[in-house]
Amino acid sequence: xNAPQWRSSRARRTLIACACLATALTLAACGSKxxxxxxxxxxxxxVMLDFFPNADHAALYSGIAHGDFRAVGLxxxxxxxxxPSEPLKxxxxxxxxxxxxxxxxxxxxxxxxxxxxxxxxxxxxxxxSIIALPGKHIARVADLAGKRVGxxxxxxxxxxxxxxxxxxxVRPGSVREANVGxxxxxAMLSGQVDATLGGFWNYEAIELRLMHKHPIVIPVDEAGVxxxxxxxxxxxxxxxxxxxxxxxxxxxxxxRGEDEVRANPQAATxxxxxxxxxxxxxxxxxxxxxxxxxxxxxxxxxxxxxxSPGDWAAFGHWMLSHGLLKHDPGLGLPPFTxxxxxxxxx
Numbered sequence: 001x002n003a004p005q006w007r008s009s010r011a012r013r014t015l016i017a018c019a020c021l022a023t024a025l026t027l028a029a030c031g032s033k034x035x036x037x038x039x040x041x042x043x044x045x046x047v048m049l050d051f052f053p054n055a056d057h058a059a060l061y062s063g064i065a066h067g068d069f070r071a072v073g074l075x076x077x078x079x080x081x082x083x084p085s086e087p088l089k090x091x092x093x094x095x096x097x098x099x100x101x102x103x104x105x106x107x108x109x110x111x112x113x114x115x116x117x118x119x120x121x122x123x124x125x126x127x128x129s130i131i132a133l134p135g136k137h138i139a140r141v142a143d144l145a146g147k148r149v150g151x152x153x154x155x156x157x158x159x160x161x162x163x164x165x166x167x168x169x170v171r172p173g174s175v176r177e178a179n180v181g182x183x184x185x186x187a188m189l190s191g192q193v194d195a196t197l198g199g200f201w202n203y204e205a206i207e208l209r210l211m212h213k214h215p216i217v218i219p220v221d222e223a224g225v226x227x228x229x230x231x232x233x234x235x236x237x238x239x240x241x242x243x244x245x246x247x248x249x250x251x252x253x254x255x256r257g258e259d260e261v262r263a264n265p266q267a268a269t270x271x272x273x274x275x276x277x278x279x280x281x282x283x284x285x286x287x288x289x290x291x292x293x294x295x296x297x298x299x300x301x302x303x304x305x306x307x308s309p310g311d312w313a314a315f316g317h318w319m320l321s322h323g324l325l326k327h328d329p330g331l332g333l334p335p336f337t338x339x340x341x342x343x344x345x346x
Contacts (some may be wrong), residue, residue, distance in 0.1 A: 063257025
């Protein structure tokens with residue numbers, strides 16, 4: 001499976017939140033609010049990416065390149081997964097210290113009993129989009145009536161499509177959903193489908209624009225699906241209780257890395273290319289630039305990485321109501337915490 005195909009599948013994720021999400025997850029040993037943490041020697045700290053190194057990970061690579069993680073005593077090593085289902089499984093098994101994943105994926109994993117928790121959001125709104133080419137005359141969701149829409153065959157994508165159609169007043173049965181696997185872009189270019197749901201507005205859509213295809217792009221959160229954090233940083237619940245200082249230090253350094261990306265996207269792109277020479281510079285630079293606004297918290301005054309309790313609750317309810325989860329996410333500890341973000345905690 002090539003990189004763009006796998007990227008199109010990254011819209012696999014789900015879990016749930018509850019009314020008590022409004023209260024930050026209180027974890028033992030988080031301790032006092034110490035935002036500046038350093039150590040005499042760097043501790044090895046492994047983070048598994050959700051995908052191959054790309055623009056979504058720019059803050060991580062920038063933080064490493066500028067020595068931000070070492071400055072807080074962490075020797076951060078990034079690993080790319082062999083396949084998409086690995087990160088959360090390996091994290092739960094204790095093979096890595098943190099994993100990059102997606103809010104829906106974490107909710108599904110917790111629903112299956114994995115003791116994991118999100119400690120920050122890298123991208124704070126959905127990237128998953130409905131994408132179509134101009135020749136299909138689809139300018140809005142309502143235009144999908146009578147059309148053929150390709151997805152990767154993931155359950156939550158079918159639920160997102162149904163939600164979008166109903167919000168637009170379209171009978172879901174009038175739209176033919178086709179499982180095209182991870183070949184979302186090829187399926188559109190070949191005319192196999194009229195549109196797709198699953199590609200990202202900061203990746204596939206940019207890729208199509210660079211090909212001069214002028215795609216029509218409708219993010220799912222603009223089509224009736226509740227907003228959620230597309231990309232999150234996940235830890236084991238046990239480590240969140242006992243290793244709060246390491247998590248706080250990691251997020252402090254990551255925030256510096258994000259600041260460096262904002263200050264110089266071109267330099268951040270060069271750092272990415274050094275880590276993954278197969279990347280196309282123009283695509284990655286444009287992706288970084290377009291993604292930056294989605295890394296800013298929607299709530300004014302909140303730090304980088306902030307996760308909205310209201311958004312988590314709404315999306316969790318949406319997943320539960322569509323049968324994507326078996327268990328009430330309102331039971332037990334919430335699936336996320338803002339405890340370790342700079343300036344947060346007790």
